[in-house]
Amino acid sequence: MIPPEPFSLDPDSRAAHAIWSRLLSCLVTESLLRAFYHPLPLNAPGPAKGIMVILSTNLISERPTISRALVASDIYAIVPMYREPVLKKEDPAHKHGRPIALVDPLDMLPEIYELAENSSLYSTNDFHRAVFSVLAPPPWKLSNAFLSQIEDPILLWDRFAQELVLPTIQRDSIRDELASSLYWQRLAYENAPSCPSIKSPSIDWEQSLVEGHPTHPMHRARMLPFDMNSYDWTHPKIYFVRVPRSSLSILGPFESVMNNLVNSAAANAGINLPSGDSSAVSMPVHEIQLDSVLAKFPDTRALDRRIHVVASAQSSTRTVLVPELPGMSLKLSVGVKISSALRTISHYTADFGPRFSEIVIPRLSIDRNLLTVECEPASAVYRGVEPDVAKHFTAILRNFYQPASGENVIVCAALLESGHTGTPKGVSAVEHAFGLDTFEKKSQFLDHYLQVACKALIPPLIHNGVAFEAHAQNVLARFDTSTGRLLGFVIRDLGGLRIHPPTMTKSIGTEFPFLEGHCIATETVEEAYPKFYHTFIHNHVQRLIRVLGMHYDGSGWEILRRHLKEIIPADHGLYKAWLDPSSAEVSGKCLMRMRLQGSYRDHVYSPFPNMIHYRGTSEAVTPDGSEDA
Secondary structure, three states, X not given: OOOOHHHHOOHHHHHHHHHHHHHHHHHHHOOOOOEEEEEOOOOOOOOOOXXXXXXXXHHOOOOOOOOOOEXXXXXXXXXXXXXXXXXXXXXXXXXXXXXXXXXXXHHEOOOOEEEEOOHHHOOOOHHHHHHHHHOOOOOEOOOOOEEEEOOOHHHHHHHHHHHHOOOHHHHHHHHHHHHHXXXXXXXXXXXXXXXXXXXXXXXXXXXXXXXXXXXXXXXXXXXOOOOXXXXXXXXXXXXXXXXXXXXXXXXXXXXXXXXXXXXXXXXXXXXXXXXXXXXXXXXXXXXXXXXXXXXXXXXXXXXXXOOOEEOEEOOOOOEEEOOOOOOEEEEEOOOOEEOOEEOOOXXXXXXXXXXXXXXXXXXXXXXXXXXXXXXXXXXEEEOOOOHHHHOOOXXXXXXXXXXXXXXXXXXXXXXXOOOOEOOOOOOOHHHHHHOOOOHHHHHHHHHHHHHHHHHHHOHHHHHHOEEOOOOOOOEEEEEEOOOOOEEEEEEOOOOOOEEOHHHHHHHHOOOOOOOOOOOOEOOOHHHHHHHHHHHHHHHHHHHHXXXXXXXXXXXXHHHHHHHHHHHOOOOOHHHHXXXXXOOOEEEEEOHHHHHHOOOOOOOOEEEEEOHHHOOOOOOOOOOOOOOOO
């Protein structure tokens, strides 16, 4: 269930809440800051059931418990909470509340406070008095403190960075990314699209995202290399350059496909291309990247800029659909930092996709009635330069799933969005488009969704040691447009898999060579599990369970456990890693720790609570079983 309060805010305040709630979610869940939960008195005003008290960085070293009384300077922030977050096991040694193991942005009201000591500047109300009633001596020493509401998430970051004594360059770089995310999120709220219908074109769903990544603090950052207050990310121009064939590594029918595309674009522009230059290859370039490519690669020559095509960007931004390329999508380096990563394409990815598509995908343990993999038949990447340079000049052709008559495909990330123009406050796209207006309808939808998803996506991990990157932006759901029934899934983007080569080789009966140093290959099969957990369970399934209002009572997680047990053999290592009672924690991907360490390809993990075992909060639910949020 998506709380309605943020939707009543003006775009600036709502965007600020989107950023700081994600920032706090990462800082707390990744154990960068310690936090405690306190239920509020039953007669406390407003929708908050409790508060999250986040401690300053100086408390990190006071392990394992804090015995002294805490004062105002020990508190980083106080956030009202709709419901109890995911807590650590009860420990009577903790005197300052229940330690928080995982907090989600949807847990938090759009209010955040710091403590001040000048009473003449701040007024108190019944909510403030309720907060201090639970932060009472002896474990707290806040007699002279007052609540001061914070509005700016950038100031919140500056406080953390200052306390952590981050290097100036790193502090300012992250600050700029947060500011960019804040800016672009505000624009998205001001120009929110309408919610598509079940029969809307797939590209309408791809371009209907209002927020995007559910927990990344820089989820909307767009660090353009030039000054630009606005840009139409949804319809970029694709230009072309000519490159000596000897400067490219090409796999599959890339050259012939590009020749046809360039000829078509030239004909549409009324330009005759000279013939006979068989030593050069046409490469597509995203308009944002064109000047950079020409500067970085001196042997390239730009074609007349009238020779271009106008594409429609999918939700990932750098993958586009071109009308002149029916049945295919085109993935391009854009050279822009989106969220906290520079969106380029490595030579590893260009080499891997076409070969994996040809050799491995036909042999994977997949129910092909339930799962289709969008193969990548061709690619091209600049060769003979350092990998960090080559990644700026790469293109991949990907097959685009063609739905059958009476069927539609919808990117799953779009189903989890809310805040569309004309949609009731707090109603997600999946609820609106599929008429999920009762607890029973939501439960039935989730049950079938998770059953099909487990049967479709998990077998390659079990039998082949192949973990697809199954977050909601990479997975498309296939629906019957007349009944709304889920038929199966489509998975795309082969750049972020994790694979245990010996397990895969044994299962498919043939060798598959990996480029040396490719992070996709793991030393053990167990190392592939965290990738799939993070993308499928943590970011995809958890978000669906939450927006359908089946998280706090634990009912959504019970459905997931049932379907996981049906598909994962009890004697398999994945069962022990996820379903065994001893598996209370899993290795969780740390978005902020990665950013603080400057890591992109090498993921950083720390212990997260295993949400598969989540049984719900200790707080009551409404009589009909739905969540009282």
